[in-house]
Amino acid sequence: MVEEQHLDAIFQALSDPSRRRMLAALSAGEASVSSLAAPLDMSLAGASKHVQVLERxxxxxxxxxxxxxxxALEAKRLREARDWLERYARFWADALDALETALEEETKR
Amino acid sequence: MVEEQHLDAIFQALSDPSRRRMLAALSAGEASVSSLAAPLDMSLAGASKHVQVLERxxxxxxxxxxxxxxxALEAKRLREARDWLERYARFWADALDALETALEEETKR
DNA sequence: CTGTTCTTCAACCATAAGGTTGAGTATCGC
DNA sequence: GCGATACTCAACCTTATGGTTGAAGAACAG
Known part of the structure; x- marks a missing residue:
């Protein structure tokens, strides 16, 4: 079950490009704060704050x-967000499929 | 290809519970601004601003x-976000699978 | 012990976000 | 045309966000 209040924090955390780069880096394996900060053109303290957002x-x-x-990446929460999106993304895909099928039917006649 | 700059706006839009409720409502079909606003305990003007965020x-x-x-829901962008997440969510699942397999191997010996 | 490295903390700043109210613009029903 | 309906806009307020600097704490290297 996806926790509604988690989603606030998860999506908010994902909305910043620096934080997404950190997650991308972490998908290649664990890393220290400074190694995550290195490519980011900001102070270490700034990067440290981003890490705290990701952690919270x-x-x-x-x-x-x-x-x-x-x-280290925690995939559980990442999956909560993905699952929430999946519901709507898939729903719409289904709706479009249905529309397409309906159009085909129409064409046949 | 997922556009990096889109993701900022998409995830930021998804980070608010009122906006997610709007999207959920829209997954059941099209709706007007006021019908989306009705269940939200906020002024119509406030809801209108949320709609603008979703639109942008x-x-x-x-x-x-x-x-x-x-x-109406636009599934394309929803899918961009899902795809981004999918990459990391799946990666980690694979990594955990690998770990599990490794542990099994260990146990056999 | 001393200095350097890794990191956080506190204070601050500018701007963005979420909300309000009040007024203004279209459009519908009559 | 006239009043109600469905919005949007502008101005405003408060709090959050993303960034900075400077100082401080903890652990390693010699």
């Missing part, structure tokens, strides 16, 4: 290793 | 019928 949305988990914070 | 994100299209603005 449940999209990443962190683990302390020495003085580094190692981030 | 390309998630709905509108058509004027008399004095009404009839909104």
């Amino acid at each position: 949305a449940g999209l990443v988990s962190r683990r302390k290793v020495g003085r580094q914070q190692i981030l | 994100a390309g998630l709905v299209s509108r058509r004027k019928v008399g004095r009404q603005q009839i909104l």
